[in-house]
Amino acid sequence: MTHTNQIVIDKVRKSRIDSTDFDNLTFGKTFSDHMLECTWKNGSWGDVEIKPYGPIMVEPSCKVFHYGQAIFEGMKAFKDDQDDVFLFRPADNWIRFNASAKRLAMPEVPEEIFMDGLKKLVELDKDWVRKGDGQSLYLRPFMIASENGVAAAPSTEYKFMVVMSPARAYYRGEVRVVIATSYSRAADGGVGYAKAAGNYAASFYPNNLALEEGFQQIIWTDAASHEYLEEAGTMNIFVRIGDKLLTSPHNDRILNGVTRRSVIQLAKDMGIEVEERRVSINEINEAARAGELKEMFGSGTAAVIVPIKGYKHLEFVHELPTMEHSYAERFKKELNDIQYNRTEDPHQWRVKI
Known part of the structure; x- marks a missing residue:
């Protein structure tokens, strides 16, 4: 486990990439090796953690289940013929994410957490970004109310997370x-x-x-x-x-x-x-x-x-x-x-x- 610039990285022991059928993907059902998590508590954000993709532990009284404080973004990473990886207008997603957070009485995510964390996560899983038209890695930043309790009020704790899914065309056939x-x-x-x-x-x-x-x-x-x-x-x-x-x-x-x-x-x-x-x-x-x-x-x-x-x-x-x-x-x-x-x-x- 390494710690750099408040980004804690815990790498998977073995990647799942070799067992993934990239030619037969269902949109949003397959996820890359790692995910990002950062917790807001006591009025401030903690360290960014990048860890193996997997379940998170929440209680039945977690406020997101009861009052719907949940927002998300959709972004993509692309790979060119030289194996370089690019994001498309990520700052616009960060700005819109915070506009959504403000409207739902949720804390805004600082740029360095959103952007630096996102870049590090994509860099770690860049092999999941495949080359070719229609191929991409779909990024899903999201935030949920994570305080336990059923009182009808904004949460006092939140989780900001990012998961990533290799993707091909969203719509196939005529629409x-x-x-x-x-x-x-x-x-x-x-x-x-x-x-x-x-x-x-x-x-x-x-x-x-x-x-x-x-x-x-x-x-x-x-x-x-x-x-x-x-x-x-x-x-x-x-x-x-x-x-x-x-x-x-x-x-x-x-x-x-x-x-x-x-x-x-x-x-x-x-x-x-x-x-x-x-x-x-x-x-x-x-x-x-x-x-x-x-x-x-x-x-x-x-x-x-x-x-x-x-x-x-x-x-x-x-x-x-x-x-x-x-x-x-x-x-x-x-x-x-x-x-x-x-x-x-x-x-x-x-x-x-």
């Missing part, structure tokens, strides 16, 4: 969506902009209903009227009408996606007109009927860019045309080229491990 007209993901003044665990739990039931109809995702609309586009359960949404790209503005109901912001910047770099504004479902339907709706696609860390092949709104069902040299295809290629260190990085999004 079709249903536009929400009754259930809502978030409301004004709520926690929609935070990566709070409860946001996802509340979406599972309506998403199951969509799956029963043959759709893979829900596009959420505003809770007040269900008239305006918001986001999907695991993705921000973009719509192409004519040659113009539209996406809903960031607000307290919509997650401020790192991939979303990257797509907007890439669109501007390519000279594509992009508007961040409220997009009505009627506008989308009218464009579809007029043949002006060219593309819909989602963006997110796990999904990267996912073309949407069709959608349903009430009784209206529409199939999107097949586009050569689509925006979705161009953005995905440009993002991947930056992430895998195949091209210049003008915005300095890559961080080398």
